[in-house]
Amino acid sequence: MTKYIFVTGGVTSSLGKGIISASLAKLLQARGLKVTIQKLDPYINVDPGTMNPYEHGECYVTDDGAETDLDLGHYERFLNISTSQANNVTTGRIYQNVITKERAGEYLGKTVQVIPHITDEIKRYIRGLEKEDYDIIISEIGGTVGDIESLPYIEAVRQLRNELGKQNGIVIHLTLIPYLSAAGELKTKPTQHSVKELLNYGIQPEVLVCRTEHPLTEEIRQKLSLFCNVDKGSVIESRDAHTIYDVPLLMLKENLDTTVLDKLGLEKNDIQDLTAWKKFLGRLKNPLHEVRIGLIGKYIELQDAYKSIYESFVHAGAENEALVNVESIHSEDLEEENFEKKLKGLNGILVAPGFGERGIEGKLKAIQYARENNIPFFGICLGMQCAVVEFSKNVLKLEDANSGEIDENAKHKVIHLMEDQKNVKNKGGTMRLGAWQCHLSPDSKVFTAYQNEVVFERHRHRYEFNNEYRNLFIEKNFKPVGINKEKDLVEIIELEDHPWFVGVQFHPELKSTVETPHPLFVSFVQAAIDNKKGKNNKDQLKEVNDAQTEVG
Numbered sequence: 287m288t289k290y291i292f293v294t295g296g297v298t299s300s301l302g303k304g305i306i307s308a309s310l311a312k313l314l315q316a317r318g319l320k321v322t323i324q325k326l327d328p329y330i331n332v333d334p335g336t337m338n339p340y341e342h343g344e345c346y347v348t349d350d351g352a353e354t355d356l357d358l359g360h361y362e363r364f365l366n367i368s369t370s371q372a373n374n375v376t377t378g379r380i381y382q383n384v385i386t387k388e389r390a391g392e393y394l395g396k397t398v399q400v401i402p403h404i405t406d407e408i409k410r411y412i413r414g415l416e417k418e419d420y421d422i423i424i425s426e427i428g429g430t431v432g433d434i435e436s437l438p439y440i441e442a443v444r445q446l447r448n449e450l451g452k453q454n455g456i457v458i459h460l461t462l463i464p465y466l467s468a469a470g471e472l473k474t475k476p477t478q479h480s481v482k483e484l485l486n487y488g489i490q491p492e493v494l495v496c497r498t499e500h501p502l503t504e505e506i507r508q509k510l511s512l513f514c515n516v517d518k519g520s521v522i523e524s525r526d527a528h529t530i531y532d533v534p535l536l537m538l539k540e541n542l543d544t545t546v547l548d549k550l551g552l553e554k555n556d557i558q559d560l561t562a563w564k565k566f567l568g569r570l571k572n573p574l575h576e577v578r579i580g581l582i583g584k585y586i587e588l589q590d591a592y593k594s595i596y597e598s599f600v601h602a603g604a605e606n607e608a609l610v611n612v613e614s615i616h617s618e619d620l621e622e623e624n625f626e627k628k629l630k631g632l633n634g635i636l637v638a639p640g641f642g643e644r645g646i647e648g649k650l651k652a653i654q655y656a657r658e659n660n661i662p663f664f665g666i667c668l669g670m671q672c673a674v675v676e677f678s679k680n681v682l683k684l685e686d687a688n689s690g691e692i693d694e695n696a697k698h699k700v701i702h703l704m705e706d707q708k709n710v711k712n713k714g715g716t717m718r719l720g721a722w723q724c725h726l727s728p729d730s731k732v733f734t735a736y737q738n739e740v741v742f743e744r745h746r747h748r749y750e751f752n753n754e755y756r757n758l759f760i761e762k763n764f765k766p767v768g769i770n771k772e773k774d775l776v777e778i779i780e781l782e783d784h785p786w787f788v789g790v791q792f793h794p795e796l797k798s799t800v801e802t803p804h805p806l807f808v809s810f811v812q813a814a815i816d817n818k819k820g821k822n823n824k825d826q827l828k829e830v831n832d833a834q835t836e837v838g
């Protein structure tokens with residue numbers, strides 16, 4: 287039978303419920319259990335696909351094409367498993383379903399209400415993953431206890447615990463223990479209040495995970511245990527960590543996993559498998575190389591906007607035993623008079639995904655600089671499309687070349703709207719989404735990186751490379767090296783006669799995990815290391831190309 291762990295948050299938002307959930311799941315997985323995590327989001331959007339990164343950070347896309355919360359990225363990166371639409375639900379989706387059923391007459395004769403109809407629908411979603419035979423499902427409830435929006439979820443958890451029996455569904459409450467420097471003390475009162483709030487809704491949490499900047503003393507643990515009615519052993523300290531990837535081992539030290547297994551009445555199998563994780567941490571913390579990568583985007587002030595890209599660099603860096611310093615550069619700050627100064631000394635340049643016109647000129651400048659100076663370049667989605675536009679303007683000399691997204695009336699729309707997007711009116715969930723097959727040319731750098739002829743990568747876009755121009759590009763060694771054969775779409779371009787110049791229409795960052803770093807990020811970081819070693823002059827370039835041909 288599947289058992290449940292519900293994770294709620296108290297006192298403040300941003301305590302890292304996602305990381306705690308993923309870390310606990312990692313430990314349980316290492317003990318041989320089949321675990322997954324789901325995120326319940328209390329907002330009214332049906333999914334986060336229509337929110338901008340200021341509102342919501344990155345939109346994470348799953349293989350089955352769901353546009354989801356970025357916490358699902360943490361789940362995949364930690365657990366090395368794929369998630370799907372069933373791993374993320376929002377209040378918007380819940381209400382949409384209930385209202386559709388109401389119109390279809392499923393509740394005929396009844397008044398449709400939050401309790402039981404909305405809470406039933408929430409429970410149905412929570413239990414939707416059971417058919418996949420998980421030993422444990424962790425349900426992370428977005429928001430903070432006390433928020434109006436999260437009430438129906440808390441109520442659904444209360445009901446579900448009664449239905450499942452307490453040993454089959456426990457609650458972990460994540461809270462903050464603030465440190466008052468004036469008093470020189472950690473304070474437990476906010477946590478006491480937060481637990482009281484949960485109790486008001488009929489939920490007594492079994493475990494407290496306490497975020498703190500200072501160690502919890504025995505006295506504090508005792509106090510929390512007494513006032514919050516949990517055993518002392520179930521007061522777990524969660525200190526700020528150097529990297530999020532330390533958290534599973536910190537939780538292991540605090541016995542979070544065994545505490546939970548006890549509460550759920552499950553056997554405490556030995557930890558079998560954290561070797562790969564520890565090896566990764568060892569490499570992460572003892573780098574032999576150091577490189578500087580410029581990340582060019584328009585949301586650089588937001589930590590969360592390019593979350594998966596940053597994490598992919600952490601994975602790929604460790605794989606190469608390199609410290610990757612990602613330097614965020616605002617595309618709007620790159621101008622004719624300053625761009626060389628700002629980009630000088632970078633060992634690699636990545637142009638980020640995105641939508642709309644803002645900051646495009648700066649992106650084109652950065653790409654031109656990388657291309658002309660043999661600096662490794664990686665363009666993702668919009669970044670790839672910009673590379674196509676830059677090459678059209680500056681090498682193919684196509685006057686007035688552009689992407690249809692930027693200028694619908696451009697003479698040469700080298701990037702244009704996909705055929706099946708032309709009649710799309712609704713914005714929600716209508717992009718080209720999810721995993722698509724891509725065939726690689728055997729004589730390409732990307733083939734060398736993947737060591738595979740067929741790959742599946744995740745997409746989220748409406749525009750594509752315009753095939754009418756394909757031959758013009760090929761003649762100048764700007765090669766389509768990854769093709770979706772079913773629709774004849776260019777998915778990857780690569781520039782020959784350059785140490786590493788790759789643009790991808792998909793989002794490789796969404797598939798990089800600790801245990802399986804993404805091959806293209808690994809290869810890009812390797813190219814950046816080579817760049818630093820000075821392997822970018824013309825003679826060495828020839829060597830690189832010869833080597834590529836041999837491997838291919």
Ligand code: GLN
Binds near residue numbers: 747
């Ligand atoms: N705006 C571009 C498109 O829709 C690229 C999207 C992206 O970078 N995810 O095609």
